[in-house]
Amino acid sequence: MTPEDILSHPPRVLTQKQRESYFETGYLLVEKFLEDAWLERLRASVDKLVERSRTVTQSDSVFDLEPGHTADDPRLRRVSSPNDEDVTFWNYVVESRLGDLLADLLGPDVKFHQSKLNFKWAKGGTEVKWHQDAPFFPHTNPAVLTVGTYLYDCGMDQGPLGVVPGSHETEIFDHYDSEGNWTGHIGEEDLKRVATNKAEYLCGPAGSLTLHNYRTVHGSEPNRSDAGRPLLLNVLSAADAMPYTYNPLKTKYYQQCVRGKPAKWAHHDGRPHLIPPDWSGGYTSIFALQQKEKNDAA
Ligand SMILES: O=C(O)CCC(=O)C(=O)O
Numbered sequence: 001m002t003p004e005d006i007l008s009h010p011p012r013v014l015t016q017k018q019r020e021s022y023f024e025t026g027y028l029l030v031e032k033f034l035e036d037a038w039l040e041r042l043r044a045s046v047d048k049l050v051e052r053s054r055t056v057t058q059s060d061s062v063f064d065l066e067p068g069h070t071a072d073d074p075r076l077r078r079v080s081s082p083n084d085e086d087v088t089f090w091n092y093v094v095e096s097r098l099g100d101l102l103a104d105l106l107g108p109d110v111k112f113h114q115s116k117l118n119f120k121w122a123k124g125g126t127e128v129k130w131h132q133d134a135p136f137f138p139h140t141n142p143a144v145l146t147v148g149t150y151l152y153d154c155g156m157d158q159g160p161l162g163v164v165p166g167s168h169e170t171e172i173f174d175h176y177d178s179e180g181n182w183t184g185h186i187g188e189e190d191l192k193r194v195a196t197n198k199a200e201y202l203c204g205p206a207g208s209l210t211l212h213n214y215r216t217v218h219g220s221e222p223n224r225s226d227a228g229r230p231l232l233l234n235v236l237s238a239a240d241a242m243p244y245t246y247n248p249l250k251t252k253y254y255q256q257c258v259r260g261k262p263a264k265w266a267h268h269d270g271r272p273h274l275i276p277p278d279w280s281g282g283y284t285s286i287f288a289l290q291q292k293e294k295n296d297a298a
């Protein structure tokens with residue numbers, strides 16, 4: 001789907017202005033979108049996952065632990081594919097108004113790619129360096145986005161998601177270093193071409209949504225506050241945007257439609273794409289990778 005195709009369908013949840021702003025800037029903040037009932041259900045499910053993590057001593061394919069994680073003082077970086085661990089996370093995407101909002105930005109046929117729950121624990125929670133999501137999971141066209149749901153209030157000192165307006169319309173940046181190692185972030189030289197000084201930091205009360213196109217340059221700082229910043233991230237695409245590299249975040253809902261129907265024809269845009277490493281033999285999370293840790297289990 002092109003932005004014009006998508007915008008030709010009447011809006012369901014967003015205003016036409018919000019949709020146009022997303023396509024122009026590559027991101028959108030929707031404050032306090034979630035009803036309290038959903039917020040409570042999601043928080044309860046997150047609490048259960050944190051409880052489960054107490055018995056985990058080493059990062060694995062579900063739990064990505066910060067150094068220093070213990071049973072008494074859990075410090076989680078990420079839960080991979082939370083939808084597969086607790087159906088509440090999946091129901092949220094399919095049953096809440098979120099699915100309709102996604103159709104406003106991706107077209108009537110919307111499918112699921114992957115999900116993760118990034119915690120950014122209090123006092124330290126890891127930074128995420130400037131990167132694009134597109135090099136992690138290239139698709140045949142750019143109708144692909146990540147929606148973040150803030151489960152608690154997120155202010156400036158909690159490491160909110162930062163986005164560079166307009167960067168989705170520039171280039172796909174190299175996420176390998178000069179020796180050909182995948183770093184998962186944009187190198188220093190290339191960053192000079194990115195207007196990070198114009199970055200917008202998306203803060204908001206609990207239940208707010210961040211949406212960014214998968215070509216948009218984004219990142220976040222460490223969490224310097226006393227309060228955690230659990231951010232539920234779901235990646236979705238238009239049904240006609242087809243991924244063509246290995247998806248390391250395995251999920252039983254892979255490519256399942258959350259609105260509309262599967263595509264008969266794939267849509268291709270002609271721009272070049274960076275190919276990620278072949279992760280079929282093992283994956284290192286963006287955090288472990290950017291912090292240069294070894295994590296063979298993930
Ligand atoms: O948790 C964050 O602040 C951003 C994470 C992110 O961009 C990613 O996991 O791709």
Ligand SMILES: [Fe+2]
Nearest residue numbers: 131132133218
């Ligand atoms: Fe990202």
